[in-house]
Amino acid sequence: MSDVMARVKKMVVEHLDVEEEKVTDNAHFIDDLGADSLDNVELVMAFEEEFDIEIPDDAAEHIQTVGDAVKFISEKVG
Amino acid sequence: MFSLDGKRALVTGATGGLGGAIARKLHAAGAHVAISGTRAEKLESLATELGERVVIAAANLSDPDAVDALPKQAADALGGSIDILVANAGITRDGLLMRMKPEDFNDVIRINLESYFRLCKACLRPMMKARSGRIIGITSVVGVTGNPGQTNYAASKAGMIGFSKSLAQEVATRGITVNCIAPGFITSPMTDALNDQQRDATIARVPMGALGTGDDIANAALYLASDEANYVTGQTLHVNGGMVMV
Numbered sequence A: 001m002s003d004v005m006a007r008v009k010k011m012v013v014e015h016l017d018v019e020e021e022k023v024t025d026n027a028h029f030i031d032d033l034g035a036d037s038l039d040n041v042e043l044v045m046a047f048e049e050e051f052d053i054e055i056p057d058d059a060a061e062h063i064q065t066v067g068d069a070v071k072f073i074s075e076k077v078g
Numbered sequence B: 001m002f003s004l005d006g007k008r009a010l011v012t013g014a015t016g017g018l019g020g021a022i023a024r025k026l027h028a029a030g031a032h033v034a035i036s037g038t039r040a041e042k043l044e045s046l047a048t049e050l051g052e053r054v055v056i057a058a059a060n061l062s063d064p065d066a067v068d069a070l071p072k073q074a075a076d077a078l079g080g081s082i083d084i085l086v087a088n089a090g091i092t093r094d095g096l097l098m099r100m101k102p103e104d105f106n107d108v109i110r111i112n113l114e115s116y117f118r119l120c121k122a123c124l125r126p127m128m129k130a131r132s133g134r135i136i137g138i139t140s141v142v143g144v145t146g147n148p149g150q151t152n153y154a155a156s157k158a159g160m161i162g163f164s165k166s167l168a169q170e171v172a173t174r175g176i177t178v179n180c181i182a183p184g185f186i187t188s189p190m191t192d193a194l195n196d197q198q199r200d201a202t203i204a205r206v207p208m209g210a211l212g213t214g215d216d217i218a219n220a221a222l223y224l225a226s227d228e229a230n231y232v233t234g235q236t237l238h239v240n241g242g243m244v245m246v
Helices: A003-016 A037-051 A066-077 B017-028 B040-050 B064-078 B102-130 B151-174 B196-204 B214-225
Strands: B008-011 B032-035 B054-056 B084-087 B133-138 B176-183 B236-239
Touching: A003 A037, A003 A066, A037 A066, A037 B102, A037 B151, B008 B017, B008 B064, B017 B032, B017 B040, B017 B084, B017 B133, B017 B214, B032 B040, B032 B064, B040 B054, B054 B064, B064 B102, B084 B102, B084 B214, B102 B133, B102 B151, B102 B176, B133 B151, B133 B214, B151 B176, B176 B214, B214 B236
Parallel strands: B008 B032, B008 B084, B032 B054, B084 B133, B133 B176, B176 B236
Antiparallel strands: none
């Protein structure tokens, strides 16, 4: 597992209070992990701080799954 | 009751009668207060009067960048993020619609309503993290009743109420409340300038037979800012001596 994946996973587990096994690549924040739209906003904000990057609003809209987040962040910090 | 010990508040329009009264009240309840306004000497004298736990965060609310930056500027000066936002600053550009220039309309909307949006947005991030926060918009009775000569002002104040109700629903699960206070006729330099006849006509519309004071509004702000009001959100608290009951 990549470093980004591990950190994202940890943040998702903490923020959404879900079991680690559920936080898979394909897990959808809202449909699978019980997030609401505000959770999504908060997660994006948390990613920005954790990885010291900026995630523009139009990109944030497309971050729907754990994999989306990892992919976006990896490209930014890569 | 109503202790704000250790809380950090930002009050805009603190050089006005209402804003000054609100800043004094929150400060007296123990809050650390950032006072914002456009008149430097008035801010200085209010800061001197209050003594400790006060910082000045001057900003021109007609400048969008300055508004966006204000909460951070205040938080930096206070040494921590804002727990309580009181958006009180506002202007009037009265006139009958038939004679109202677009800039008179737009200026009022920009300073009264758009700056409220900007201030709320900038304050929300730390509030969401903290899972608590208080946003209080000072609107006006005319935002609910309308008033001839104030289409622009009434629209901006009604806008604040609808905005607050929507935002209240967005952030309710995060322990953040968003409410408005709608003052009626309050003593101010403007009401002091009325002649006796005008004054009597004004008071005749108020069942309590008197104008309100800045303190009456400040008490409402203190309540909404307090922990005791934690189950109150999306509301407009009318403080008007019974002039309008909704």
